[in-house]
Amino acid sequence: MPLLEAQGVLKRFGGLIAVHKVDYYIEPHTINAIIGPNGAGKTTFFNLMTGIYTPDEGRIIFDGKDITGLKPNQINRAGIARTFQNIRLFGAMTVIENCLVGMHRRLHVDLAQTMLRLPAFGRQEREAQRRVEELLEFVGLRDKANEVAKNLPYGDQRRLEIARALASDPKLLLLDEPTAGMNPQETIAAMQLFRAVRDEFGITVLLIEHDMRVVMGISERITVLDYGQKIAEGTPDEVRRNPRVIEAYLGRGSATSQN
């Protein structure tokens, strides 16, 4: 049974159909990628899956539950965590605090307990901090734990966003252009990190990515969107050879001339 299944999902913005009746599924414990030219509807599709937008048509089923129309925080609670195309950290908070916010859904929030500082509160805080430290160790930010997020270099901010998403202990992690703006070394480190997320935490990964080395290098299944429609799907090799993909990326004529 797939972990996530989108059935005929459609999203309109005025006259524009950003996502047009897309059927999609993700198998558990896989690394998947969505690619497509700029404006193909990739990020809109992400926003539909994470509840930032509600689909106009179709359903999204996650882990056997219909999550269509749920709020982002409810979808996070169901087990989907994400990062953003343009990094959206909590700039004024420290690295640790960013991750602790990511852990919010797993913490028991009780006003009386907080105000009276009951023992259970301290226990929970210590436990949460310990788990965040482990996460920071995993992404390699432990020595910067107390730094304010907005002061981090770009690559570290990307990694912190992943750590923050992992803090909610998701079943599915959505990464929106996670290597954008990274240099080749950082990109290789990031790819290793994505694999480790899957292998060590058993988290299913879905990424939007423009860097074809990353896409072809780590994904097991690639889906191509163009003008809001799914035009191809398959393994990296299948997608690479698909004439419609070549056409979408390089224009009409390129596919025929290659054959």
Added chain:
Amino acid sequence: MRVFSSKNSNQSVQMSSWRDALPVIFGIAYVLIVFLLLRNLSRADLWFPTYSSILFSLFVFSPFIIFALKIPLELRIVLIAIIGLVLMPILGMQDSFYLELITQIAIFAAMAIGLNIVVGFAGLLNLGYVAFFAVGAYLWGIFTSNANTIVRVTGAQAAPELFWLFIFIGMILAAFTGILLGFPVLRLRGDYLAIVTLGFGEIIRILVSNLSNISSNRRNPINITNGAQGLPGIVSPPLPDFAFQLVESLTNGLGLPVNNPRAFTYQLFYYGLVLVVCAIVALLAARLDNSPIGRAWTAIREDEVAAQAMGVPIVKMKLLAFALGASFAGAMGVIWSARNTFVSPESFSFIQSIFILAIVIVGGMGSIRGAILGAAIVTLLNLLVLKNFSLQINALRNIDWVVPIIDFPIRNWPQQLEPARYERFVFGLLLILMMIFRPSGILPAKRRQMELQREEEISEQEIAADAATLKPEDLLGAQPQQAKEKP
């Protein structure tokens, strides 16, 4: 480190303890000098207004100075407790105006801390905060005033003993009002939110001035708030007899008899009460800040979309911020109306909301110490410094004083330029200067640094290793080592 240094040599121990004692001596000397100078001020002195403004301001800042000293927390708390519980009441016996001022500062500080939860922590600009204060004040006012309100006519008045219960009812009612305001404004941000909350503050004020059947509201069936005339004769809770006797014997024993021991006892009571409430509010706010709730608020302030995507229920968290912030003002409203014995719609004008917001901005958004310091600065400026400046000019004018060096006769100072009339100008100037020089406030909020578990172990090992090779010179600072390196 001190544990290790004691093993090394006596000289270094003396040096370090002498250095440790220096801030303590400084702190105590500062407080004592200011206190004694204040005690020796005479109202007959020509320069009394100036002296008392300066010295009392210095005295009010002394707890902040002590709190900033690098000495153990327990010692700081003891010193601050002495200032608050011993020195301040003595000054109050000498001149009860000082006690009034401090009480006013504490009331504003508690409200600023409450507003800080909404504005500073959660980033929701609220320009109608005084409405929640009004809810608390009118709650106790309506139930105990001697005006002909529906409550008095039907004999449903509350007994003065119920004051303590009404503090909690005031909190709950204000929190409920906060949620009521919160619901419609949840979708708004920034300027739009500010405008709606501003309107809400005005709604509450106009509501209390119209919920009556007197004067312009003659057609209304019942009188609830006594309209624009306000509610007079609001009662205070009864105090036990021994409290009055104790205060009277204390004032006589110290050689500072007060004119009206009963009134003075109540002044002392409200002083103590608002200090306690202010301390509780500060403690609760600090605990909230440093918890999943506080982190969720800050996350909403920083990036609402990301916060929601990270699983923070923003509707719930925003309503919680509104409710908690409002409840602090509600509690203070009940206390304030009892102390003031009179409330009217004018006490809750828009400028009061701005006043509290100015405290938060001057002190530092999201900073609890900042809110208290801001309340002290703004209130002192408003109620002491500017008023005394006017008094000083009048006193000098009466004796035809001439400013030395520039030979300016003070009687030529225009009457229109009375400093007390320029409070809004001075506040505007203060806020502009703050925005230029310290945009994040005098005491900006700091992010809490968390101790990492494994690093802690490492640093302990390092200290132990350091201690093993520590030489007496090391404790004296870096200079001897530099001298060695030079040749």
